[in-house]
Amino acid sequence: MRIDVITLFPEILSGPLDASIMGRAQRAGQVEIQLHQLRDYAHDKHHTVDDKPYGGGPGMLLKCEPIFDALQDVQAKAAKPGRVILLSPGGARFDQAKARELAGLDRIVFFCGHYEGVDERVREHLVDEELCIGDFVLTNGALAALVVIDAVVRLLPNVVGNEESTQSESFSAERPWLEGPQYTRPEEFRGWRVPDILLSGHHGKIEEWSHEQSRRRTEQVRPDLLNEA
Numbered sequence: 001m002r003i004d005v006i007t008l009f010p011e012i013l014s015g016p017l018d019a020s021i022m023g024r025a026q027r028a029g030q031v032e033i034q035l036h037q038l039r040d041y042a043h044d045k046h047h048t049v050d051d052k053p054y055g056g057g058p059g060m061l062l063k064c065e066p067i068f069d070a071l072q073d074v075q076a077k078a079a080k081p082g083r084v085i086l087l088s089p090g091g092a093r094f095d096q097a098k099a100r101e102l103a104g105l106d107r108i109v110f111f112c113g114h115y116e117g118v119d120e121r122v123r124e125h126l127v128d129e130e131l132c133i134g135d136f137v138l139t140n141g142a143l144a145a146l147v148v149i150d151a152v153v154r155l156l157p158n159v160v161g162n163e164e165s166t167q168s169e170s171f172s173a174e175r176p177w178l179e180g181p182q183y184t185r186p187e188e189f190r191g192w193r194v195p196d197i198l199l200s201g202h203h204g205k206i207e208e209w210s211h212e213q214s215r216r217r218t219e220q221v222r223p224d225l226l227n228e229a
Contacts, residue, residue, distance in 0.1 A: 001105065001156060002032045004074045004082060005145055006067075007112035008049065010035035012142040013149075022150060025159045033149070036074055041066040050115055059116030067111065067122050074109055082107030084128045087141035087148070088117060091130030094148055098131070102148075103155035110148070112141030177225055180213030 005013060016022065017033055025031045039047040043065055050060040075081045083105055092098075102108060111118075111127070123130065133144045154160050183194040197209045218225050 001030075001103075001153075002034070002078055002082065002107045003149060003153075004034045004036060004077070004107075004109045005112065005142070005149075006036045006038055006070050006074060006110070007140070007142045007145065008038050008114050009112075009140060009142045010037055012140075013146055016146055017149065021159060022153055025153055025156065028158075030156055030159055031153050034074075034077070036070060038062075038066055038070055041070040041073065053116065057116070061116055062114060062118040062122070064119045064121050067118065068126065071109065071111065071126055078107060080107055082109040084109045084111060084126055085148075086111050086113060086118070086123065086127045086130045087132070087144040088113040088130055089132050089137050090117070091132035094131045094133050094151075096151070099148070099151040100155055102152045108152075110141075110145045112145050114140040176228065177214045177218040178222060180210050180217055 007013065013035055017026070022033075026033055038049050042049050049062055049066045051063050053059075053061050071084060083102075085102075085108060087110060111122075131144070131148065133147050138144060183198060187194050187199065195209070197206055200206070215226070
């Protein structure tokens with residue numbers, strides 16, 4: 001998979017993407033991630049990429065020209081064009097199902113919103129879809145892009161050491177509820193013991209217990225998932 005990110009702040013992404021699982025996936029050739037500075041495509045000596053909105057209103061909007069030029073240039077950097085995704089609060093809610101869908105693509109081009117947003121002509125003529133990672137507003141879309149990239153890349157083949165873990169975790173098709181409690185050694189810590197059922201060796205009863213704990217936790221924290229299930 002190839003991922004391109006167009007942003008005003010590539011430095012926000014470079015550090016996290018070079019570390020841990022994301023860094024190993026790139027070094028192993030499982031994913032190629034390229035970061036592109038939007039200001040490199042500005043048309044004036046000051047590298048201006050924003051302007052005041054027509055009709056008035058607070059803040060500034062990202063201009064059409066640098067965005068169109070940037071996407072045209074970035075798409076031409078590989079043989080196959082990528083799906084263009086805008087990260088902004090106005091997009092559809094990103095979830096695990098969407099992460100799995102995106103993990104099946106050969107190439108994605110993320111454009112990171114900033115300021116008060118982008119000129120509407122970008123949405124109308126350049127963007128294939130718009131995603132939001134939650135009902136809140138960030139300082140810029142690079143942070144949201146980082147979240148989406150991490151969620152997608154970890155689903156690629158052989159990126160996570162134990163791929164079964166991605167099939168049984170929270171929000172997966174096999175486990176639409178939240179994961180229940182889990183424990184490891186020691187059996188007792190400061191007077192708190194691991195539940196006896198987990199030490200019993202009865203796998204069927206352990207599975208039943210885990211399922212019930214998962215249901216209870218989901219009921220307490222995310223009852224909306226129970227309704228969906």
